[in-house]
Amino acid sequence: MKIISNPLELKEYLKDKNQSIGFVPTMGALHNGHISLIKKAKAENEIVVVSVFLNPTQFLKGEDLDKYPKKDEADKKICELSGVDILFFPHAENIYTEDEVSILSPNVRGYILEGTSRPGHFNGVLTVVMKLLNIVSPTKAYFGKKDAQQLHLISLMVKQFFMSVEIIAAETIRESDGLALSSRNAYLDKTQRQEALKISASLHAASKMVTQKILNSDEILKKMREHLEPLEISYVEIVSRDFIPLRHVEIGNTIILVEAKVAQTRLLDNIWL
Ligand code: AMP
Numbered sequence: 001m002k003i004i005s006n007p008l009e010l011k012e013y014l015k016d017k018n019q020s021i022g023f024v025p026t027m028g029a030l031h032n033g034h035i036s037l038i039k040k041a042k043a044e045n046e047i048v049v050v051s052v053f054l055n056p057t058q059f060l061k062g063e064d065l066d067k068y069p070k071k072d073e074a075d076k077k078i079c080e081l082s083g084v085d086i087l088f089f090p091h092a093e094n095i096y097t098e099d100e101v102s103i104l105s106p107n108v109r110g111y112i113l114e115g116t117s118r119p120g121h122f123n124g125v126l127t128v129v130m131k132l133l134n135i136v137s138p139t140k141a142y143f144g145k146k147d148a149q150q151l152h153l154i155s156l157m158v159k160q161f162f163m164s165v166e167i168i169a170a171e172t173i174r175e176s177d178g179l180a181l182s183s184r185n186a187y188l189d190k191t192q193r194q195e196a197l198k199i200s201a202s203l204h205a206a207s208k209m210v211t212q213k214i215l216n217s218d219e220i221l222k223k224m225r226e227h228l229e230p231l232e233i234s235y236v237e238i239v240s241r242d243f244i245p246l247r248h249v250e251i252g253n254t255i256i257l258v259e260a261k262v263a264q265t266r267l268l269d270n271i272w273l
Pocket of ligand 1: 026
């Protein structure tokens with residue numbers, strides 16, 4: 001596995017390769033969710049590039065940028081063992097200068113849900129993803145459904161900026177008890193981890209209601225809020241795949257999303273129905 005930190009060196013290295021490139025952008029502290037994206041990329045491409053970059057511009061002031069788990073050596077091992085060809089490991093100075101051009105997320109879909117809790121967050125996400133996609137020029141780039149709104153906005157950006165990359169959505173990987181894997185789970189102690197299970201349980205309850213033909217969003221959201229108690233809920237919403245709020249679940253076109261706080265840790269989860 002080749003490790004590169006300079007964007008121009010990576011561009012030069014990949015130039016004229018004439019092979020399909022699968023790209024998995026991450027912020028590090030890799031877990032099985034990331035590994036599943038890497039495996040998918042490996043199965044579908046000749047070369048796999050993974051980036052590990054803790055992107056400062058997507059964190060708001062006072063958020064957890066400084067305490068976000070950093071596991072550089074373990075990440076390198078995981079990439080090596082997963083058969084990654086190139087690990088892109090830039091420093092912030094390799095990616096950003098001063099007085100930068102940036103991408104703005106859309107006024108509506110960038111400022112609902114996660115965008116309400118973290119205004120401006122998606123500007124940072126879209127800007128870094130634009131940079132990374134331009135550096136790697138992948139055939140396909142892989143993103144988790146776990147971050148559904150991020151995935152949606154990246155797909156919109158790629159479409160609206162006429163970019164030549166295929167965005168591939170990957171399923172959410174969970175622990176056996178239902179907890180969605182996240183680098184931020186490392187913040188949870190044993191009791192908090194138990195509390196966090198209320199999030200996947202609320203989604204499970206919603207999905208059960210839908211199988212019982214209860215499709216009314218208000219009814220489902222009420223039941224979910226009961227399951228989430230006493231967690232502090234940032235949002236719980238039922239939207240279409242295009243992120244328009246739905247009054248009724250439409251099978252094949254629905255995402256139910258939750259963000260709740262366990263102690264100081266914000267955890268996201270969702271199901272696609
Ligand atoms: P992050 O390092 O948290 O920025 O995540 C990098 C990529 O991994 C994003 O596309 C995430 O959506 C994806 N990801 C994170 N957690 C999971 C998970 N539990 N299952 C599948 N993909 C995930």
